[in-house]
Amino acid sequence: MKMFHRKVCVVCVVCVVVGLVGTLVMTEEQFCSDGSINTSCKQKAHSLYEEDVDSVSYEQLKQMLTAGNLQLFDVREPDEFKEGAIPGATNIPLSEVQQAFTLTPEQFTQLYGVLMPEKHSPDVMLYCQRGRRSLTALHTVHKLGYSRACHYVGGYSEWLERESQ
Template identity: 55%
Template sequence: MFRPLPLVFLLCCSVRTSPWTHRYCSVTRSPFPFCQRYLHLREPSRQVSSTDTVTYEELKQMISDGAVKLFDVREPDEFSNGSIPTATNIPLGTVQEAFSLPVDVFEETYKTEMPTKADGSLVVYCRSGTRSLKALNILKGLGYSRARHYPDGYLGWVAHELGI
């Protein structure tokens, strides 16, 4: 009986022989189920509720009202190539450390006001929504219970702005 290969196998492993006999990742040389390079694809993700996300229209209104603390979790080189107005860059790899800093150190380092744990105006975004969801999970774990993310990311923002 033919059984299709799991999606993670197809994304990670190149098949040199037949897909039924190839059971290790040709990139990392580890056995397929344990390939570390794409382990994040198998991580359980928490369900995202509508209260955890911000739409383009909501974000646009929040920016125009000055009622948002917007953080871009892309890398600095991505941020320097363009960002949503009023955003502050805090790369995903430093989110946990940054939001664990004392308020005065955070504000001195990032030149913006540190959001409170109950602040509903805290929004994170990235290029297309994947890293911002990870950042959201980190923030929720740190106690930022009302933090939200913009799932369309910078690409969605640009598309909306250009009317695409």
């Protein structure tokens, strides 16, 4: 029973951290005997999770990069960014996202070397290594009024894998 409560607590903490609006309540029957969530529950949670998220696939990102005008922000740490990044990306670590997107346009440009995006621009894209930090960053910028911002779910890991094929 302790494992069940620990799993429920982890699910609740994740829901709060990510900023989900709804409450995710699971019964004991929705857990496997080892305490993991049944696959059907995972799929339901995933669909709830994805409904309010603007996610972009590798193929969509490639098209957007080709079309131009995309402002691509890498929310990984500077040392990760230095090891490799999607071409044209600007590094704004997750810990700086809230502060960065509340700066004046002049401060933003001075600090990050690019123009600050317009709040309702559809050309704002966030990514990280695997899509988790960029999802957190996406929720942050959405709350700041960047309502059309998106994130690349595959992250740099998928980008690197797909580009090397």
